[in-house]
Amino acid sequence: MGKQHIERKSSFAAAFRAAFPYSMPVLAGFMVLGIAYGILMADKGYGFPWAVLMSAVCFCGSMQFVAITLLTTAFDPLAALLLSFMVNARHLFYGLSLMDRYRGQGALRFPLIYLLCDETFSINCSVEPPEQVDKGYFYLSISLLHYGYWVTATLIGSLLGSLLTFDTTGMDFALTALFVVLFIEQIRPKENRLSGFIGLACTVLALVLFGADNLVVPAMAMILLVLVVGRKRLCT
Amino acid sequence: MYLTPLQTIAIMLAVALGTQATRWLPFLLFDRENKPQLVTYLGRVLPPAVMGLLVVYCLRSTPLTAPRYGLPELIALVAIAALHLWRRNMLLSIGGGTVLYMLLVQLVFI
Numbered sequence: 483m484g485k486q487h488i489e490r491k492s493s494f495a496a497a498f499r500a501a502f503p504y505s506m507p508v509l510a511g512f513m514v515l516g517i518a519y520g521i522l523m524a525d526k527g528y529g530f531p532w533a534v535l536m537s538a539v540c541f542c543g544s545m546q547f548v549a550i551t552l553l554t555t556a557f558d559p560l561a562a563l564l565l566s567f568m569v570n571a572r573h574l575f576y577g578l579s580l581m582d583r584y585r586g587q588g589a590l591r592f593p594l595i596y597l598l599c600d601e602t603f604s605i606n607c608s609v610e611p612p613e614q615v616d617k618g619y620f621y622l623s624i625s626l627l628h629y630g631y632w633v634t635a636t637l638i639g640s641l642l643g644s645l646l647t648f649d650t651t652g653m654d655f656a657l658t659a660l661f662v663v664l665f666i667e668q669i670r671p672k673e674n675r676l677s678g679f680i681g682l683a684c685t686v687l688a689l690v691l692f693g694a695d696n697l698v699v700p701a702m703a704m705i706l707l708v709l710v711v712g713r714k715r716l717c718t
Numbered sequence: 719m720y721l722t723p724l725q726t727i728a729i730m731l732a733v734a735l736g737t738q739a740t741r742w743l744p745f746l747l748f749d750r751e752n753k754p755q756l757v758t759y760l761g762r763v764l765p766p767a768v769m770g771l772l773v774v775y776c777l778r779s780t781p782l783t784a785p786r787y788g789l790p791e792l793i794a795l796v797a798i799a800a801l802h803l804w805r806r807n808m809l810l811s812i813g814g815g816t817v818l819y820m821l822l823v824q825l826v827f828i
Contacts, residue, residue, distance in 0.1 A: 503809060504808070506809060507808070507809065507812040507813070507816075510813075510816065526720075528726070532726065535730065536730055536733075539730055539731070539734050540730060540733045540734045540737060541737075542733065542734075545733060545737060546733075549729065549730075549733050552733070553721060553726060553729055554720045555720070557721055557725045557728075557729070559728045559729055559731075559732040560732070562729050562732035562733050562736065563732040563733070563735055564736065565736070566732070566733045566734075566735075566736030566737050567736040567737075567739055567740060570736065570737045570740040570741075571740055572740075572768070572771065572772075572775075573737070573741045574740050574743060574744055575768050576741070576744075576768070577742070577743065577744025577745050578757060578760050578761050578764055579760075579761055579764045579765045579768065581744065581745065581748065581749050581753075581757075581761055582761060585749065591745070595741050595742055595745060596738065596741065598741045600772060603768075604769065604772065607765050608765070608769070649824060651820065651823055651824055652816070652819045652822070652823040653816065653820060655794065655815070655816050655819040655820070656812060656816040657776060658773070658776040658791075659794070659798050659811070659812040659815040659816050659819075660812055661772040661773045661776055662795060662798050662799065662802075662815070663808055663811050663812055664769055665766070665769040665770060665772075665773050666799060666802050666803070668765055668766040668769045669766050674763075674766040675766070677763045677764070677765075677766040677767045678766035678767060678769065678770050679770070680767050681766060681767030681768060681769065681770025681771045682770035682773065683770075684767075684771070685770060685774035685775065686774055689774060689778055694778040694779050697774075697778060698775065701771055701774075705764075705767050705768075705771065706760075709760065709763055709764070709767065710756070713759065716763055717759070
C-alpha cells in the first residue's frame, strides 16, 4: 500500500451523515443481540469488562455466542482458532465481493477489513453511496457505526441488562429483514437473479443435508461449485 | 469464570485471529493488478448468492414442524418483500417488517 495521497470527494462528516440512516436497522438488531450477549456473558461469570473486551477485539457476532462455550469448558485455544475460522468462513466471500470497492482506499482498508461483518458487507456491497459523498469514508462510516453499536450494546447488557423490562422479543428480526431487503436489491438487475437463486437453493439444500449448526461451509462449497461450473451460463 | 484471566485472553485472541484470517485472506491472496479471471468473475457473481445465503442462514433455526410452523416468519417476509417492491424504502421495509414480526410473536402466535 505504501504512502499515497488519496483525493477525498467529501469530508468524513458528510459521508458519516449520509451513511447513518443505512445503519439504523443494524442499530435495532445489534442492540437486542449485543445486550443479550452482555447478559449471557455476565451469567457465565464474565461481567464487565470481559464481554465488552470480547466484542471490541473479536467483533464477530454469532461466533461470540459460540465462544461462550469455549470459555466455559477446558482450555483449548487451538480449537477456538479453528472453530472461529470455520464459523466465519463466509467472510472469505465478502472479501472477494468487496475487493474492487475497497481498492484504492489506502490505510482505510485496515479498519474496513478488520471490521468486515455480515451486516457491513451487505450494506457496503449493495448500497451505492450518494454521488457527492466520498465512497471510502461512506464505507468506513458504516463499518464504524456497526462496530460502535455492537460494543455499546454489549456494554449496556453487561452493566444493566437485568434492569431492562421492555419486551424486545422478535426485534432481532431486523437483521433478517435487512438481509431480505438487500437480497431484493441485489437481484433487481436481471443478470443477478440466477446467482441469487443459486445462493438460496444451495443454502436450503445444505440446511436440509447438514442441519442448522453446520450449514455454512457446505453451502459455500456448493455455491462455489455451481458458480464455477455454470460460469459460461452466468457470464451471458 | 471457568478459565483464568490469562486463559480467557488467549481464547479471545484465538477467536479474533481465526475471524481476522477469514476477513484478510482474500485481500492478501488476490488483491493485485493481475488477479486470476476466476476471482474477478466470483467478485461479480457472488454478492447476490451470498445475500441469499445470509437470508437462509438467519432463518435456519425456524421450527417448521412445531406449532407456529414458521408462520410469523413467512408473514413478515411476505410483508417485507411487498413493502419493498411497493415503496423501495429500506428503512420502511425493514422497520415495518420488524414491528409486524414483533407483534406476531408477542401478541398473535403465543
